Amino acid sequence: MTVSRFRTALYAIVAIVALAGLADATYLTVQALTGETLSCGGSPDCFRVLGSSYGKVGGIPVAMFGALAYFTLFSFATFAAFGYSWAPKFVALLAAAMFLATLWFLYVQAFLLHAYCRYCLFSAALTFLIAGLLIAVPPSGRRSST
Amino acid sequence: MKRYLPFVIVVVVALATFGSGAMLYRAKRPQLHAIPEDKAVSANSGSESMHIRGNPDAPVTLEEFGDFQCPPCGSFAAFAEQLLKEYDSRVRLIFRNFPLSAHEHAREASLAAEAAGMQGHFWEMYDVLYREQAVWSKAPNTRELFESYAGTIGLNVDQFKKDMDGEQAKARVDSDVARAESLEIKVTPTLYINGQPVDPKDKNPEGVRAAINAVLAGKPHA
Secondary structure: OOHHHHHHHHHHHHHHHHHHHHHHHHHHHHHHHHOHHHOEOOOOOOHHHHOOHHHEEOOEEHHHHHHHHHHHHHHHHHHHHOOOOOHHHHHHHHHHHHHHHHHHHHHHHHHHHOOOOHHHHHHHHHHHHHHHHHHHOOOOOOOOOO | OOOOHHHHHHHHHHHHHHHHHHHHHHHHOOOOOOOOHHHOOOOOOOOOOOEEEEOOOOOEEEEEEEOOOOHHHHHHHHHHHHHHHHHHHHEEEEEEEOOOOOOOOHHHHHHHHHHHHHOOOHHHHHHHHHHOHHHHOOOOOHHHHHHHHHHHOOOOHHHHHHHHHOHHHHHHHHHHHHHHHHOOOOOEOEEEEOOEEOOHHHOOHHHHHHHHHHHHOOOOOO
16 A cells, blocks of 8 residues: 555544544534533433533533534545645644643543543544544655555 | 545535534424413412422522432532522522432432421421532432431431321422423423523523523513
8 A cells, every 4th residue: 555545544534533523522512502411311411521611611612612623623634635735734733732622621521520521531532543543644755565 | 526525525514514413403402381370389288399498579489490319400509599699589499309210319319308398497408418419329328318417407307207208298299290291391400580491501600690680670581
């Protein structure tokens, strides 16, 4: 497989993983908008995290920022997979920002709220997976023997 | 064609996300109705439990359907206490039991609160149950804990035990649950201000204050 094909495959996988993150973040956004994160009786019991003061920024649910980030990442990764030369650096920058945001949210859950939301943890796992995939992307212009 | 394909994919995903998000929002958005005139808060009678905190003649009635094992209800209880102080004689709180089946000890906690109410100490038990929620929710000996709380707030514990198992406490809880079900309530806490439902997304200090202020200013809040 050539480096070019390998890169294309990795960006395609990143796009697919970002789609899963988009679905997760969209679900959490809907939960926040319907007020389900402030209640018992709905699903799931993520209110401790999503209903906390850390669950919103400027009155906007953080899940909505997450959905926007995943959608943007999906878009950039798609363009990168199709060979658009400007896209990879945006993928890397956005993924790095999402990675840092994920570390912050994990810190908030573990040390400030002492509660975990499984959907947030799923999102964190996806972000780590994306970061790992992007680290594996070989620099352009080199050939692989695999 | 390949040149435009990524644009097509991105647009399709954007539309699919918006579409599915909108459908999910519509499906999940609770349809709360105003409390009809015939179910408006009335004087206590029979098995109906109506626990009022604050000025009984206050112009604003905040009616809460709550579950003692529900953490957001616990957060709301702390906020409600602050709210009653803040608005002094202008707001009263009415609590209705709505123990969710998903919470193992919620019904028993409601029975404990009603049993305490029969000795005139409903709100003291309400406060203890919410304050100690994290303890009894996970404890294997919930009943013993409730009895110890009864002792702490100065109840006759033997009478409390009898009342907890008695028909009157059950009837009071069932009456509240029936009221909640007739209003198609599914989650806790569900709040009404002067019979109008508080939008679920406004179940936070800012939202509730805004709704109360609107009522006091003579404007509809919902």
